[in-house]
Amino acid sequence: MSSGSQELKDTSVASSKWLDAHYDPVANLYTFSSCIALSDLHGDGENKLVVGDLGTGVCNMKLKVYRGTGLLSESTLLDLPTGLVSFLMDLHEPRTPAIAVASGPFIYVYKNLRPYFKFTLPSLEVNPLEQDVWSQAKEDMIDPMTLKEMLEGLRDKAEIPLSVRSLRFLMLEPQEMENFVLLHKEQPIRRQTVITCIGTLKKNMADEDAVSCLVIGTENGDVYILDPEAFTILYKMSLPSTPTLMDVTGQFDVEFRITVACRNGNIYILRRDSPKPKYCIELSSHPVALVRMGKNVVVGCTHETLHGYTQKGKKLWTAYLPAPVTTMALMDLPTRGFQAVLVGLANCEVHMYRDKNLVSSIKTPDVVTSICFGRYGREDGTLIMTTKGGGLIVKILKRTAVFDDRDSAPGPPIAQSIRLNVPKKTKLYVDQTLRERENAVAMHRAFQMDLSRLRLAAARAYVKALESSLTPMSASLTEPLKMNAVVQGLGPSFKLTLNIQNTAACRPVMNLAISFLYDENLYSMRTAFFKIPLLVPGLNYPIDTFVECLSDKGISDIIKVFVLREGKSAPLLTAHINMPVSEGLALN
Amino acid sequence: MADDAMKTDVQLPVATDLKKPRPKKAPELPILERRNWLIHLHYIRKDYETCKAVIKEQLHETQGMCEYAVYVQALIMRLEGKIQQSLELFQSCAILNPKSSDNLKQVARSLFLLGKHKAAIEVYNEAARLNQKDWEISHNLGVCYIYTKDFKSAEEQLNLALQLNKHDLTYMMLGKIHLLQGDTETAIDVYKSAVEFSPENTELLTTLGLLYMQVSDVYRLSGEHLAISCLKRANYLSAILAAGSMMQTHGDYDVAMNKYRVAAYSVPESPPLWNNIGMCFFGKKKYVAAISCLKRANYLSPFDWKILYNLGLVHLTMQQYASAFHFLSAAINLRPRMSELYMLLAVALTNLDDADNARRSYEQALQLDESKLLVNLNFAVFLYNQGDKKAALLQFQEMERKVNTQVDNNSNTEFDPEPEADVSSAPSPPTVDPGEPEDEDEVEETAELKEKKSKPKAAAE
DSSP states (O other): OHHHHHHTOOGGGTTSSEEEEEEETTOOOOOOGGGEEEEOTTSSSOBEEEEEEOTTSSSOOEEEEEETTEEEEEEEOSSOOOEEEEEOOOOOSSOOOEEEEEETTEEEEEETTEEEEEEEOOOBOOOHHHHHHHHHHHTTOSOHHHHHHHHHHHHHHOSSOOOHHHHHHHHSOHHHHHHHHHHHTTSOOOBOOOEEEEEEEESSOOSTTOOEEEEEEETTSEEEEEOTTTOOEEEEEEOSSOEEEEEEEEETTTEEEEEEEETTSEEEEEETTOSSOSEEEEOSSOEEEEEEETTEEEEEETTTEEEEEETTSOEEEEEEOSSOEEEEEEEEETTTTEEEEEEEETTTEEEEEETTEEEEEEEOSSOEEEEEEEEEBTEEEEEEEEETTSOEEEEEEOTTOOOOOOTTOOSSOGGGGSOOOOOOOOHHHHHHHHHHHHHHHHHHHHHHHHHHHHHHHHHHHHHHHHHTTOSSBOOOSSSOEEEEEEEEOSSSEEEEEEEEEEOSSSOOBOSEEEEEEOOTTTEEESOSEEEEOOBOBTOEEEEEEEEEEOOOSSOOOEEEEEEEETTOSSOSEEEEEEOOOOOSOOOO | OHHHHHHHHSOOSTTOOSSSOOSSOOOOOOOTTTTHHHHHHHHHTTOHHHHHHHHHHHHHHHTTOOHHHHHHHHHHHHHTTOHHHHHHHHHHHHHHOTTOHHHHHHHHHHHHHTTOHHHHHHHHHHHHHHOSSOHHHHHHHHHHHHHTTOHHHHHHHHHHHHHHOOOHHHHHHHHHHHHHTTOHHHHHHHHHHHHHHOTTOHHHHHHHHHHHHHTHHHHTHHHHHHHHHHHHHOOOHHHHHHHHHHHHHTTOHHHHHHHHHHHHHHOTTOHHHHHHHHHHHHHTTOHHHHHHHHHHHHHHOTTOHHHHHHHHHHHHHTTOHHHHHHHHHHHHHHOTTOHHHHHHHHHHHHHTTOHHHHHHHHHHHHHHOSOOHHHHHHHHHHHHHHTOHHHHHHHHHHHHHHHHHHHHHOTTOOSSOSHHHHHHTOOOOSSOOTTOSOHHHHHHHHHHHHHHHHHHHHHTO
């Protein structure tokens, strides 16, 4: 490890509190904080990094062990790892810790990186009626269709949910049922649940190297404490919802406290001698990560907040974060007596909080998905992070690094002393001001005069437009029409589309005609006059016609379109189409 | 290798193949919920793309029978705005597991978001039957009742929610109901207990502070004191603005400026903030800076009549009557029924030698609001200068009559707040000509300008 840190020393981060020891952007790790552990696997005083890698999320799940900057070993996992812990299971010398990997309903225990034991969750109670139905099926007393009906009836009413087998059976097509029943009927029915989180609890001593029990939370809301040697269930507790995150403290034989964040958005605190939760914290949003710091619980929530609670569930503080939380970890440096919470954020930063105060922050090249702080190799203050893109980052805390709680310092906020950015005014402005002071009356009069002229000119233009029906909307009440024109093509032939719409509420418009006025030397049209059909109100009538440009001199002109009413010479509507320059050459 | 030994004694859950006939041993069936934790983990980390991929795979594997996968898919859809589709998915969840109140809660929530409040209430009531002690159901029922204008039931449900579990949101809603019913005092009580419960919630503190400000007419000093103490604790833009404007009213421009600096650091593009900063400079008689700030405010929010009003006022003070005229007429266009605007316009017009329009503007101002003394006073001065002494006298008597009735009605009315202090620091009065016979008018005019400028500021919150 130490050799790696020297190699990758970066002068640009000299002022930072961290040394960049290792960064592998293509380590191909898909994992979470719950699946990472630092452990002295071989009892040689050098801590290794153990990672439960989810592979692609479907296959290729691996248990990877890193030593220094390199991968030490890799072994295949059978299913997605939910959690991974390192724990001492016995007092035998040498004291090498075991690794427990929770996945599905099993815990695989590895010792010396070799499979050692597999623990299976006890099966859940099976509905006796379901059992009955299947035993009837076993003796061929009922056919698959009846079985299906009975099971469906059970599913809708029963207090105890059906087993996987029955649920699978209900999904099948009728022709597959027979085979399924034949295949499975001999097996006893089992209903299993899966592990959702795992933790460790010291058995009877508080020492660093004391024997620990495993604590597991399951999908159906139970928490089990397992004996470290025999893997029997020592204690069972139940929660109102599925646990997702877990923090355990204390000793099993003395007093312990299990803080569990659940899928219903609540945090429950379990204690010894009570199979039900002792305290409950109702959060206003889902907890994303949970860390215990001393006697307090720090929770990162989906609403971009960080809350501090006492171990009895009383809210202490709230800090607002700049981005959603992805993960959290405790940073504990007992030698310096320093504790902080590391919060990975979706904006590629890792913030360090002491209580509600932001102490320091680290920029990362990618969004961090898991954080682990502890002893790695022989270095105590090592920060290990994996990123969303699968990268692995290792940083070492500098021994000279000092963290101070700057937020907690009393006094006015820093922003108060920042100068206001008041826009400056130029000398020209001042001169103009003086001029206005002297000549205000004249300026006002000139302005009013010009304003009146402008209004007059506008009114005249408007009247003119109305008189010659130049507007795109017809002003007459009997034929309220709207028209716009589109020219398509590069030339010499253009397509002219006129969109005509009758905007009346219900009355159709009839007997209309369209005529075009254009320079006959420049353009030719197949039909320069045609009738348009009855216009139903509201509908848009696109009328196409083709225009040929006769000139190749790159000039263009205006084509005027008139919408006429039969028997009236004044047009209802006039449109002036600015034709584009023909870009193709005329053929003749 | 280590893993080889493992493989032999464990059944592969993924690789199970139902079709292959095995005479002896049936394959292990994968558990339906086996990936729920992964779905949940991605969902709460807001990694929705990965989450959707996992859900898709899980639903494919279980043929849509995995309740939690459907549930999260619906939640994500709702976040993406596909409320109708999410509602359908939640309904199918409710079919898969009819005993879960969570599913019903989500169905109701989607209905609520679709604006079907009555249907939502029904579903919430159904969910409440499954789970009696859930503050969320009670809270949301309360919110639904607010939308259906059934305030009594809403209050009942929200109080129930508070009994079950205290949440800031419930307090906010309960306070809102009281405000909607116009019961400010009860609302204050609600917010007070809310602040006691969660002393760091800036939103609650700000709302409470602003309410105290509103009622400060009744409580006067104590109200303002409380408001400031609340607002000081809340480092929040609207709180800073409110506190600053109150300080400005008392002439504490430097302290107010300090507040605004904090706000300008975090929200540099807030129109009301620059408006208030501008008026602070105006109070400190730094007119050029005032105009700069107000113009920035106007640039940020061109249709805010308060900013235009203040701009007009400052330009009047700077004797830039032509500019003042433009700002004031723009303000009038946006807010045509305000008597003070017409009065200021009349002042500008008087200085622009447009006596006819000035007179019309004064008449309009009087017509819009009878109670304003200063319109009468300024009108009287204007008429006097025009030589129409008779009409001037009439206006002056009218004003005197109003002063007397006001004094009679309310002995502590602040008709002329601290005039002595203002004379010394008065900006050059715009309407009063050098040959003005009555010295007292000058004082009135200034006092009015001062008071006026603070009014729009306070309203800017």
